[in-house]
Amino acid sequence: MPTFLNDSPVFGPVQSRRLGISLGINLMPATGKICSFNCAYCENGLNEQRRTSNDYVSLDELEHALKKKLASMAANGTQPDVLTFAGNGEPTASPIFAQAVDLVRALRTVYAPAARISVLSNGMFADKPSVFHALMQVDDNILKLDTVDATYIELLNKPQGPYDVNERITTYASFHGHIKIQTIFVSGKLAGVSADNTGEVYVNPWLDALEKIDPQQVFIYTIAREVPIPTLTKVAPAILDGIAQRVRKRGLPVVVSY
Ligand code: SF4
Numbered sequence: 001m002p003t004f005l006n007d008s009p010v011f012g013p014v015q016s017r018r019l020g021i022s023l024g025i026n027l028m029p030a031t032g033k034i035c036s037f038n039c040a041y042c043e044n045g046l047n048e049q050r051r052t053s054n055d056y057v058s059l060d061e062l063e064h065a066l067k068k069k070l071a072s073m074a075a076n077g078t079q080p081d082v083l084t085f086a087g088n089g090e091p092t093a094s095p096i097f098a099q100a101v102d103l104v105r106a107l108r109t110v111y112a113p114a115a116r117i118s119v120l121s122n123g124m125f126a127d128k129p130s131v132f133h134a135l136m137q138v139d140d141n142i143l144k145l146d147t148v149d150a151t152y153i154e155l156l157n158k159p160q161g162p163y164d165v166n167e168r169i170t171t172y173a174s175f176h177g178h179i180k181i182q183t184i185f186v187s188g189k190l191a192g193v194s195a196d197n198t199g200e201v202y203v204n205p206w207l208d209a210l211e212k213i214d215p216q217q218v219f220i221y222t223i224a225r226e227v228p229i230p231t232l233t234k235v236a237p238a239i240l241d242g243i244a245q246r247v248r249k250r251g252l253p254v255v256v257s258y
Contacts, residue, residue, distance in 0.1 A: 002226055003045035005030060006087045009057040010065045013073070013080050019118055019140075023069065023080035025062070025104060026087025027094035029054035035089035036124045037144075038158040040190055041227045044088050047160070049228065056094045063103055070111035079112050082140070085119040092125045098134040105137060116140055120182070124163060127171040135175070142180045142219070143172060147197050148205045155190050156197070172213040181210060182219040185240060188233035195232055198239050203246065211250050218247050221257040 008030035016022040028034045032052020033044045044050060073079065083104055085091040094100065101117070108115055118140035125131045126143060135141040146156055148165050172179055183206065187196045197203075210218060220243060223234040237258045247254040 003043055003049075003228055005033065005044055005050065008087065009062045010069045011087065013078075016082070016084070019084060019116075020081030021078075022082045022084045022118075023073075023115075024087055025066065025083060025085045025091075025100070027056050027062070027085070027091050027097065027100060028088040029057065030088070033088040034093065035122070036093055036160050037090065037122045038160060039146075040156055040158070040195070040229045040232055041184060041186060041223055043225055043227070046228045050088070056096065059096045059099050059103060062096075062100055063107075066104065066107055067111075070107060074111055080115045082116045082118050083108060083112070085117075085121075085138075090122055090124065091119060092121050092128075092131045092135075098130040101134040101137055118142060122157070123168055123172065124159060124161070127167070127174075132171075132174075136178055140180055141175060141178055142182050144183070145169075145172070145181050145206070145209065145213075146183050147202050148209045149197075149202055152197060152202065155193070156186070156195065169209050169212055172215070175213075177214055177216055179213065179215045180217045180219065181213060181215045182221070185220060185222050185235045185243065186232050187235050189231045190229060198235055198243065203243060207246060207250055210247065210252055215252065218252050218254040219257070220244060220247070220254060224257070 006026050008026040011024040013021050013023045029052050031054045033050035038047045116139040119138050120142050123143035185198050240256050244254045244256045
């Protein structure tokens, strides 16, 4: 499957590998991607391939679309397991992110009281007070940490502004356990150099960072669909299992997706 964009402001529901029946909330426009990272594995494509002149969705647009979708699901006797902030880029970069969390919490109470609220974020703005507070209000605060190696972050994630991984680790630890970490492991090449982050030089410092952060859960996964840079390849299940075992030995729960 080629890279794709999601509908906006609501997409799905889709069966998520990690989250169950997930109704997606996309604060970015449907016409392109807006992200503070530019990951080589992004299923939405590279930023430069997905430029858009449209803006983030408004709170009114989100309220209208989400009410309509939840009401139609309820009328069909279905409920989402989770309402997931994700979509075409970085949800916490939206100027209405905090209000959107409040709105989704209110609509969940009315239409889908059993559903969890999740945020999938690259964590770049997690220390901004309004974002931090909003992330504390959701059930699953799932933040990215693919590596703690600054050079590798520039190669794989390409932050689109200043990014200090040690500051990220400190911010992540300040959630005092109200955080889940997602990490992708990949192999192959990027820009002519190895892109493999499964070696000891990457895994051991990453495990040390996890211990400092002390998350509720760690998600590790690999490439599952087509990615924008085809020299990037997936990691074998046995390697992921070996890394997961080492996470467990550090006393942390881990879920693996192949
Ligand atoms: S943080 Fe997520 S949306 Fe942004 S480039 Fe990376 S994978 Fe894509």
